Amino acid sequence: VSLQLHDLTFSPFISEETIDRAIARIAQELKRDFNGKEPLFIGVLNGSFMFAADLLKKLDFPLHISFVKVASYEGTKSSGTVSELIGLKEDISGQTVVLLEDIIDTGNTLEELYEALQKKGVAKTKIATLLYKPKAYTKKIPIDYVGLEIPNDFVVGYGLDYDGLGRNLPAIYKLKE
Ligand code: 5GP
Ligand code: MG
Numbered sequence: 001v002s003l004q005l006h007d008l009t010f011s012p013f014i015s016e017e018t019i020d021r022a023i024a025r026i027a028q029e030l031k032r033d034f035n036g037k038e039p040l041f042i043g044v045l046n047g048s049f050m051f052a053a054d055l056l057k058k059l060d061f062p063l064h065i066s067f068v069k070v071a072s073y074e075g076t077k078s079s080g081t082v083s084e085l086i087g088l089k090e091d092i093s094g095q096t097v098v099l100l101e102d103i104i105d106t107g108n109t110l111e112e113l114y115e116a117l118q119k120k121g122v123a124k125t126k127i128a129t130l131l132y133k134p135k136a137y138t139k140k141i142p143i144d145y146v147g148l149e150i151p152n153d154f155v156v157g158y159g160l161d162y163d164g165l166g167r168n169l170p171a172i173y174k175l176k177e
Contacts, residue, residue, distance in 0.1 A: 003173050005165040010156055010173035014148065019158060019172065022147035026128055027058035029145055039096045040064040044113065046167065047102030050159040051130045055100065066090060070113060083112035093121030101129040102159045107139035114141055131155065
């Protein structure tokens with residue numbers, strides 16, 4: 001049962017059931033830590049839309065939800081890229097934020113997001129990700145809630161794309177060697 005997207009072939013890797021169990025566990029941990037605190041959950045688009053929807057449905061306490069996109073561009077200084085959060089209209093200063101990511105690989109994206117949130121004056125940023133590649137991660141920022149650790153394979157499905165395709169798949173597939 002392999003899957004063709006553009007020029008690449010993928011094979012089944014993580015089932016819907018396994019994803020659901022991982023999300024249920026994260027939901028329990030979040031309930032333990034944030035029940036009664038009315039946190040703001042921020043999903044990072046596009047990849048986290050499915051994870052955010054399935055996770056937040058499992059949380060039965062009052063909370064806020066927003067989504068952002070990250071626009072990266074070269075800054076005027078030589079220090080590399082600058083990231084801007086698109087879509088966040090709320091004043092989030094002083095709030096406790098839980099960032100929802102589909103996947104954390106090197107952590108570059110996460111670090112940029114984290115710094116952008118710090119600049120907006122959030123009190124505390126916690127990180128929840130469905131997938132995490134520990135062998136690829138190069139940053140110091142602690143990742144507080146992890147669904148599943150995976151090897152350094154390229155995966156698609158459940159929100160993750162290959163060149164625009166595959167986000168709608170309910171399970172996760174990996175690139176066939
Ligand atoms: P990082 O900045 O942590 O290296 O990479 C994070 C971003 O790279 C993710 O938000 C995602 O868009 C993309 N990415 C990293 N690994 C994968 C993968 O295995 N599959 C897909 N589809 N995207 C990935
Ligand atoms: Mg992507």
